[in-house]
Amino acid sequence: MIKVGIVGYGNLGRGVEANIKNAPDMELVGIFTRREPESIKTESPVFGLDLIYDFKGMIDVLILCGGSRTDIPEQGPMLAEYFNTVDSYDNHAQIPLYFASMDHVAQTNRTVSVIATGWDPGLFSLNRLLGEAILPKGNTYTFWGKGLSQGHGDAVRRIEGVKDAVQYTIPNEELINKINIGEEVVYDSHTAHTREVYAVLEEGADAATIENEIVTMPDYFEGYQTRVHFISEEELAANHQGLPHGGHVIRSGYTSENNHQLYDFKLQLGSNPEFTAAVNVAYARAAARLAKEGVRGAKTVFDIAPAYLSPYDADELRERLL
Amino acid sequence: MIKVGIVGYGNLGRGVEANIKNAPDMELVGIFTRREPESIKTESPVFGLDLIYDFKGMIDVLILCGGSRTDIPEQGPMLAEYFNTVDSYDNHAQIPLYFASMDHVAQTNRTVSVIATGWDPGLFSLNRLLGEAILPKGNTYTFWGKGLSQGHGDAVRRIEGVKDAVQYTIPNEELINKINIGEEVVYDSHTAHTREVYAVLEEGADAATIENEIVTMPDYFEGYQTRVHFISEEELAANHQGLPHGGHVIRSGYTSENNHQLYDFKLQLGSNPEFTAAVNVAYARAAARLAKEGVRGAKTVFDIAPAYLSPYDADELRERLL
Incomplete structure (x- = not known):
């Protein structure tokens, strides 16, 4: 099972939580929030964001669900130092800069960060x-x-x-x-x-x-x-x-x-945040698998072979979907 | 420039010839045919298929434009021994077997073969x-x-x-x-x-x-x-x-x-063979680039990161299309 963490619990974070339940190969380790963990209404485990570094080695990939204006540009590089990450950073004009910053951190710390997934960008x-x-x-x-x-x-x-x-x-x-x-x-x-x-x-x-x-x-x-x-x-x-x-x-x-x-x-x-989350979850699978293969650095949807998004193996995909 | 050869000159082969003209980074080395080369009406160079092995090292990728019933299953493994190849093999039920046969030849001979491209399969x-x-x-x-x-x-x-x-x-x-x-x-x-x-x-x-x-x-x-x-x-x-x-x-x-x-x-x-050919040409670009990077074996559309299909570099793609 791929162990996933969610950072931020607004519409997008709730969407990721819902979509992980649909994934046969993933489990949710926890939701990390800047709010009081007790204030979050969910059956999933919730932790304060300040505790996240204690989970190093216990989470295969973090899905960053904060806003693109201030949360992601700050949290992305901080968290990519310790975890593989996926985000739906959507400030089109700033993507090249954000990519460069994430790539530097991920290359240095031997992690994988898939940026700007979702549907547009994505x-x-x-x-x-x-x-x-x-x-x-x-x-x-x-x-x-x-x-x-x-x-x-x-x-x-x-x-x-x-x-x-x-x-x-x-x-x-x-x-x-x-x-x-x-x-x-x-x-x-x-x-x-x-x-x-x-x-x-x-x-x-x-x-x-x-x-x-x-x-x-x-x-x-x-x-x-x-x-x-x-x-x-x-x-x-x-x-x-x-x-x-x-x-x-x-x-x-x-x-x-x-x-x-x-x-x-x-x-x-029907729901923009739930679909964006569904794309995040598929790319989280890819991030975890790429990291396991020793791939490092920031990636976008352009850099990832489609087979990495599917939980099924290559033989089955060729037989059933090609 | 990526040097391309076309094997077979029916509707699909003519489509590939037309699409190579639209590609800024490709040149057509020749069309290889089992017919009399003189009988082919085109301004491109035409050679007998039996001469193709003389072109080893002068062609980056061959696009196989014969039929899926008898041509491709026979020509694919023979040509993958000497060249990187792309085909639009479309016998869905036989794809796993064809993949295995092409993968064996390509792995052994250190070539790349992208099979079953086009639009369906593809x-x-x-x-x-x-x-x-x-x-x-x-x-x-x-x-x-x-x-x-x-x-x-x-x-x-x-x-x-x-x-x-x-x-x-x-x-x-x-x-x-x-x-x-x-x-x-x-x-x-x-x-x-x-x-x-x-x-x-x-x-x-x-x-x-x-x-x-x-x-x-x-x-x-x-x-x-x-x-x-x-x-x-x-x-x-x-x-x-x-x-x-x-x-x-x-x-x-x-x-x-x-x-x-x-x-x-x-x-x-508007034209099925010309569009199939357009997809072949984009995957031919991918095949040539993968081979240059040292990748080996048979691949399908599932295995190839989208960026390999574009003639533009990663920085430009992120800036312009992400």
Whole structure:
């Protein structure tokens, strides 16, 4: 059995806990938290994060479930000194720097750190690479949604007069249909996605004023096609509590002048954090196995042969899935 | 530059030739054929297959473009003794045996042989593995089409009174829609696909008799929903000369009781052989690079880290695609 530790117990940490139960070859050693361990409601063992170094040698791989803004950049290099790690660091612009820092620590301390797994970065990145490598003459399009965008929901909730709100990002299906038939399209973030807001007003707030404030908000909504729906608190509670997400990576290319080839990878996720966690868990298996083989350093989804993600052996995989 | 040789010059070999032109890091050393080299119409260098051993050391990887029934099982082990090879061997049931035979030759002779690339086996296999590894609680569904099925077209053409014919395999969209929303479905080859035949009759042939002969043909059409269209020779020539194909690999799973997650990989190919060739060429790059690193033996798409398929270096891939 592969012994796993979870660092951080928000939505993602809970998702990892759930997914480890689905893995036939893994056991959860413990959840490590900065909060009071007693305050965490779970049947799994919970420990204070300060005790984690006592578990050196008893954990094959740690899955880091903190935030990408401050937790992971700090915890990653500290923990990679003692453990193999997997994370879903998702600050795209900072990935090269984060990779360099993790690679240095992991090479020095002879550990394996798989960084930036999940679905974007992660499976979407993998498909961007495959699509481009197979169809070098073509274009890659990434569409997100339909899915809940946390940052945009936060922005709407900060508007005076808004009691609560959620925001869904929705891919432009008309554009996708054009890509599907091989048309070249103008793709930018403003034309590729529309935004749908469901907001609950405070008593006495003026709907027209708030709608205008939303759709003209710079950086978040300005330039996008945005639809605002005002709904009751009850409706928000009943229909908008999930964390759905997903999207497409499409490679549209030509192998010769007249032959259009379409490569389309799509995810439609009932729970974004649980699916991200499912990918983390599969890459945790890979990290533990690579470490056992003596591999060292930071790795990404680009560096790991797919067979490492499966609990089944190579003979069975060839016979059953090839 | 990676130096490539092509063995066999049918649809697939021509596809490989076209795709090598799209690769920035490859050059075609020659096409090797059992036919008279002078009879091959191409601007690329053509040699008799019997001369291939003179090219040892001058070719980094051979792409084997013969048929899976007799060519590849014979040529694969012979050529892997002297060259790194890539093939799209597609006899699913015989893959374990073929792998063993190629692995033995390649290990003994210190070459690399990537077998069974293409899209099924190949990219579809890769997605069956990834979907299952990430969502262990779920079901995998493979749908083929809309696409031209060569074997079924041949079977119809053998019927007396049929002058010419093509057959398209079409996935059952109703079933796919049910899978998309997380329903469990009964999936078998008869319910998952329908068959569409376009046939040209010989003069005086009876349409009703032939239609009945088609739809009741054991193994090929019996048990399937089959639609037969009788068309003119001109219409067949105008609208049915392409070699389109494609399909889906869908993994429908649950990460926890209520959270349905859908993983969907789709190909929509204007030319089946040219796309298969495009995948061969990307794996040829991987084979040449693995061999240079000292790796030996037979490999499949499961064993190769995605970065090996791309001509770009790891830093650039992380920065641009992760």
